[in-house]
Amino acid sequence: MPMKVRGAPQAVVAILAFAGIVVALMQTMMIPLIPQLPRLLHATPSDATWAITATLLTGAVATPVVGRLGDMYGKRRMLLIGLALLVLGSFIGALSGTLAPMVVGRSLQGLAMGVIPLGISVMRDVLPADRLGSATALMSASLGVGGALGLPAAALVAERADWHLLFWTAAGFGVLAMALVLAVVPESQVRGGGRFDVVGAAGLSAGLSCLLLAVSKGVDWGGQVTAGLLGTSAILLGLWGWWELRTGEPLVDLRTSARRQVLLTNLASAVFGFGMFAMTMVLPQLLQLPRSTGYGLGTTMLGVGLTLAPSGLVMMAMSPVSARISRARGPKVTLMAGALVVAAGYGLGVLMMSALWQLVFVSSVIGAGIGLAYGAMPALIMSAVPIGETAAANSLNTLMRAIGTSISSAVAGVILANLTNAAGLPTLDGFRLVMAIGGGASLVAIAIAAFLPAHRVPAGTLPGREPSARRAVRISARPRPAERAGLPGEDE
Template identity: 75%
Template sequence: MPAVPAVTAGASAPSRTNFLVAVLALAGIVVALMQTLVIPLIPELPKLLHASASDATWAITATLLAGAVATPVVGRLGDMYGKRRMLLISLGLLVIGSTVAALSDSLTPMVVGRALQGLAAGVIPLGISIMRDELPGEKLGSAVALMSASLGVGGALGLPAAAILAEQFDWHMLFWVSAVLGVVAAALVVTLVPESAVRTPARFDFVGAAGLSTGLICLLLAISKGASWGWGSASTIGLFGVAILVLLVWGWWELRTTEPLVDLRTTVRRQVLLTNIASAVFGFAMFAMSLVLPQLLQLPTSTGYGLGQSMLAVGLVMGPSGLVMMATAPLSARISKARGPKVTLMLGAVVVALGYSMSIVMMAQIWQLVLVSAVIGAGIGLAYGAMPALIMGAVPVSETAAANSLNTLMRSIGTSVSSAVAGVVLAQMTISLGTFTAPAQNGFRVVMGIGAGAAITALIIAAFLPGQRPVAAPVAPKAAPVTSSVS
């Protein structure tokens, strides 16, 4: 078929630009929904899937592991073969996974479906990278901030929607809706998102991909299953040991191969390294709220501090934080434009620390938890908008997708560690009410205090970032035209 020229930033009409941003943000939100999709089902999963409670948790763990593997690999493939192409493949995997899960009534197909959903985790960094290639400089900051925040927005808004569907319909409907949304997002991407001409021709690093995948699976499996297996068990310690060994060998390989999966020389640059570390710490801080507030809301009033609310009420309390993140994204971009993304990241850390500090003494009323979640959401929106700007300001255009994917992976590792730490704290600090055992109120306070401490740690790390302006508008690449076969 005849070739069509790639759409460059300077040639994009305002209306097309707005549609592109809206479509990519929608795709990010749809993918983020899968993380909260099964939360209303967690207590019922063993019965629904005819499995033990420990086995049923694989429906959660499979998504985490698949996302960790897919994110850096898909980012590199996007730089090599086309970001839009990999975006569509990711959305296709989401649709297939949702359909498999919707048709399942036992554990094995559910785990397969959830793993396929997890393979779509690279959509958000791919979307950010497409924006860098396609948008004019004046639109880039706010668009990237919105796309980055879509991870939190989708998670927060998905909770009430999932609760309503779970209460009003058969649980399979959750996955059918996810499949339909994936199809809609893919159709819009095909229609409105051009393929970028920015490519990095290279040989794919299969050894590096296998090494990183193995190391991440061992690490995250040990973190996510350590509490149930025992932190001192042979399985947990062995997985941690294998993860360390494999990742060290992987790093040695990546430094010596000519076309690595991850350019470690770029990742150790001060701005990239510190941003990634801050992202992991911020991911830790963000997830603490998601672990504490739902339990506080749902625990019975007989505990003396539980609010005895339904899952739908939990969703309605958490939902405003997603709206606040969305509203904060343009503010994040304006602050970064005026003061630099370093200042925005630091401000976001301060706001998150403030929100967690408030929560330690404000957990007795529903309105207090709504306020706390909104404040923390505002801080996350500010910080998440700044992180891609910091990354893109320090890496070449040819490595945009891979660098953003690694940054997203660091956030995911932070949330996984947060879940493990909070689980240990809440399991150790409990109260007994007859045959009923629940986390103690002071346990929740300790977790929230840890969240505040993590935010302050991110603030300190961000303070050592170089003071730079946001990434400039991308220059139209000198590349061969993209053919309509990938349009």
């Protein structure tokens, strides 16, 4: 029997999805301020970008660590800690007038990125089986939904009020999310137990930091520094993998992660994350470029937000569709269908760039594909890992998406910086090339997903798990590798 929840299952789903959207808002809330950050924070343009980079770094580092802690000590507990850090970071940002405290505040906000995979894992443990597919699809899509819906709201505040109000608003939403989680969402009794892998956490954090610094700051720091960071990252991550395979209680169980279904899902997620970010790089710039260029649409940041907001609504609407397709045909088919829709959206985008309605349509098609694919990823992951490792596995999948989007941002930035007109503005050919690369990455994700094991999900179940497996049990220790063999849903 599923664990009894404090509120109705619909309320638990709504509250966890709301918490995910609040966290996702942190990714876009600063976008309207980017041109003004040097002036607002009394910093150079290069230094001011740390207000964006800090969130990226801490989010990437925290996500797998928080996932493992959630498996060990309670997913709801770690979810609340993540939201509390978001609130604290928002308060610091709201009181900041210079770069240093702003970077601290944004770093704390980034530490909350683990809330989304934790929410998915809580759902697996506490919801009835017949509600799980659509609930996890919605929670997974909240990352894109929050980003899309947050942009117009942030632009409105930035244009009409003191920019500090953005942070006060974020703090208010964070407090509300905490209160709702405390009131309605129960703590899962499913625990992985064991000891925390401090060495593994430090190694992964250092390796990821070097990788993401090379990706996000490489253009500013030059080729030698970037190469050094990439080389250091490769060495550190190699040593980290060696350690994880030899320690008894690893931060990330690489043997489980190497299973075909988990490995291919994570690879497809990274490539898909690379592809989906092209829209975010191209459309806002195209919308804001002056009409004198011949292809810019001359809209304000608020206009950009309103143009892209429908894509977030479409993502949300596609979540139950994703769950239905996964039940009928399996999450592999859903992931491939979503990537195909995204590729089609980019194909349309290459041709349709001359009017607002065209960009609304293109972004909505891409949003529909993202909603489908994001809903399938947690189903694929959770059907192939032990129940005591759910949060860690979902967190790793979220991390892979984030790495893909970070690399995409860097690649698109280099392309647009090199394909410019006489005024130094990106050319239409540059925008089309980025969109084409995004579509190509989505096709690569389809090719990777084609090698996933095929599963058809019986109605009312998560792939690979019978309803009877949803007992609220406390796992005292992580299963040994020999005990993990033959997990349901692992079709080798």
